[in-house]
Each structure stands twice: as structure tokens, then as C-alpha cells.
Amino acid sequence: MATxxxxxxxxxxxxxxxxxxxxxxxxxGLWREASFRxxxxxxxEPQNARAHNNLAVALEASGEYARAxxxxxxxxxxxxxxxxxxxxxxxxxxxxxSYTRTTGKTASGS
Amino acid sequence: MLLGTVLAASPLLAGVSQVxxxxxxxxxxxxxxxxxxxxxxxxxxTEADRAxxxxxxxxxxxxxxxxxxxxxxxxxxxxxxxxxxxxxxLPTQNLSELGRATEFWKSVGTSTGAEILVSGSLEFRxxxxxxxxxxxxxxxxxxxxxxxxxxxxxxxxxFDIVFLVFDGRTGEKILxxxxxxxxxxxxxxxxxxxxxxxxxxxxxxxxxNLFVAREREADRYIFTD
Numbered sequence: 001m002a003t004x005x006x007x008x009x010x011x012x013x014x015x016x017x018x019x020x021x022x023x024x025x026x027x028x029g030l031w032r033e034a035s036f037r038x039x040x041x042x043x044x045e046p047q048n049a050r051a052h053n054n055l056a057v058a059l060e061a062s063g064e065y066a067r068a069x070x071x072x073x074x075x076x077x078x079x080x081x082x083x084x085x086x087x088x089x090x091x092x093x094x095x096x097x098s099y100t101r102t103t104g105k106t107a108s109g110s
Numbered sequence: 111m112l113l114g115t116v117l118a119a120s121p122l123l124a125g126v127s128q129v130x131x132x133x134x135x136x137x138x139x140x141x142x143x144x145x146x147x148x149x150x151x152x153x154x155x156t157e158a159d160r161a162x163x164x165x166x167x168x169x170x171x172x173x174x175x176x177x178x179x180x181x182x183x184x185x186x187x188x189x190x191x192x193x194x195x196x197x198x199x200l201p202t203q204n205l206s207e208l209g210r211a212t213e214f215w216k217s218v219g220t221s222t223g224a225e226i227l228v229s230g231s232l233e234f235r236x237x238x239x240x241x242x243x244x245x246x247x248x249x250x251x252x253x254x255x256x257x258x259x260x261x262x263x264x265x266x267x268x269f270d271i272v273f274l275v276f277d278g279r280t281g282e283k284i285l286x287x288x289x290x291x292x293x294x295x296x297x298x299x300x301x302x303x304x305x306x307x308x309x310x311x312x313x314x315x316x317x318x319n320l321f322v323a324r325e326r327e328a329d330r331y332i333f334t335d
Contacts (some may be wrong), residue, residue: 016335019333020334023332027129028126050333053331054332057330059329060131061129061131082334087331088331091329092330095133095328099133099136
């Protein structure tokens, strides 16, 4: 597991640690691992809009669009004023609408 | 499986990073991928201005576009391009009527053996968007901000393509889509063929996406703390 040897992130019980580690692996393009970390962060702090946003991005990058949609919406519910969350959601919505229009897939499909 | 890639680690605001994802674009047409496709002539939209513009008279739009499209389909898809008979004439010069000419397209499909038929319309023109624009100006004398009108010259080439795609067996239209691109030129003496291909290369991804899956890049923000 990627935590091995990462003393800096050893306090995995904290949502902030999971968020930071998830961001680091996301920057390397390791989106599956990032999803796992952001899910952990969301589990620790379900009211953390930033964690939901990051999870949404990771899920989108992994092709799990239906789940990404739910997470973007949750992030927006929790912090509707954050410009980055709003922008992410708007851009995702544009993509997702076009994607479902051309494939005929609904929110249940990824 | 698609993977997101990272654009930059440079923070925008403290605690925010921009990442770039690669997202799939499904093909617009429900194809197996190895169909026989015939590229029929396109209607060439000619305006009075174009007829007067000597630069555009030198461009064989039909031939250049046909060559470009065939090359792209050959190179980037598994579709089999079938040549249409050189004597093939479109039954009308009206785009709407062309889209409804079911019997004509059925006969083209039967005679060529193509499962998919592509036609539409092409318009290539010089567009002058020059004009006066309001600009902010700070006076070096009194440091006050004023607004002034400046003349901005902006000329470019516009390429407007309407695609009509037909089922070769039934002659029914299965898709209609329009792509438009404006490329600003360096000046009024820009080369028209270069302009044409700049427009086409810019539209390449969208055009190919009619037939095959493509990817597009998209930026997102993640929080680092």
C-alpha cells in the first residue's frame, strides 16, 4: 500500500491526512488510490465539502461518472459559495450531459 | 480505462491545485467501426462576396475537403472508404431537401454498397470583424482612468460545415451536425489555403468524433488541504 514508508501521512485516522495524501497521489495520476484516500476523508468528515469535491474529481478521472455526479452535488450542497466547487460541477455537468446524450446512458451507468 | 493526468502542481490559491483529466467522447454515430462509408459531394455555399473575393476563387473547397476527410477516416478509423462515381450529382442544392432525399440516398447506397453515406454543406469565407472597441486608459499626466475607442483590426477565415449522414440501406438521415471555426489571420493578406487547413485541423477532433471515440482534456480543481 502506498502509505508504507510515508511517515508524513502516518496519521491516517485524520481526514486532513487522507486529503493531503490523496492529493499527492492524484497529482501523479494515481486516481484509484486517490479515490480511496478521498473516500476515507469523506468517511471521517462527511460534512467536508472539499473532500467530496476531491472524491468527485477522482471518480470522474476513473470513469465513474454517476458516482462523481453524486459527489459533486454533495460538495455543492455543503458549500454552494465555493467558486472552485461550482466551476468543477458546471464543467462536469457539461461533459456528463453530452456523454449521456451520445451514449444514452443514465445516471446508473458509468 | 481512462486515466487522468496532471496539468500542473502550481497552486492557484493557497490550498487549490488544477489537474487535467482525459475524458472520453463517445462516437456520435452508433457504428460497429468497420462499415463501408461513401463520401458523397457536399453542397458548396457560395455568397456574392465570395464570388468577388479572388483569393477564395482559387480554393477548390469540395476537393480539398474531400481529400482531408478521406485521409482522416483512412488514418484514424477502421471504416472502409468507398469512392462514389465521379458523375454522381446531388439531386438538389438545398440542404433541407438533401436531408430528405431518401430515395436518392438509398440508390447511392445500393449502387456503391456503402452502409454509411456522408454529405452536407461547406462554407468557407473571409470574415472581417474589425471595429471600434472600448479600451481602458490611464493618463500618465493625472493618473486618472479614462475610456477610449480604439480601432481593432480582426480578419480571419470561417469554415462552416454541416454534416448529413445517411443509412445506405434505407436512405434515411441518421445524423445532422454542424461544426464552425473562426481562425484569426495575421493580416488581410493571409493565405487562404493555410486558413482553410487551420480551420480543418481545429475541427478535426470533432469531425472524427462523428465516427470514432475521441478524448478531450478538461481541467478540474482539487483541494490540497
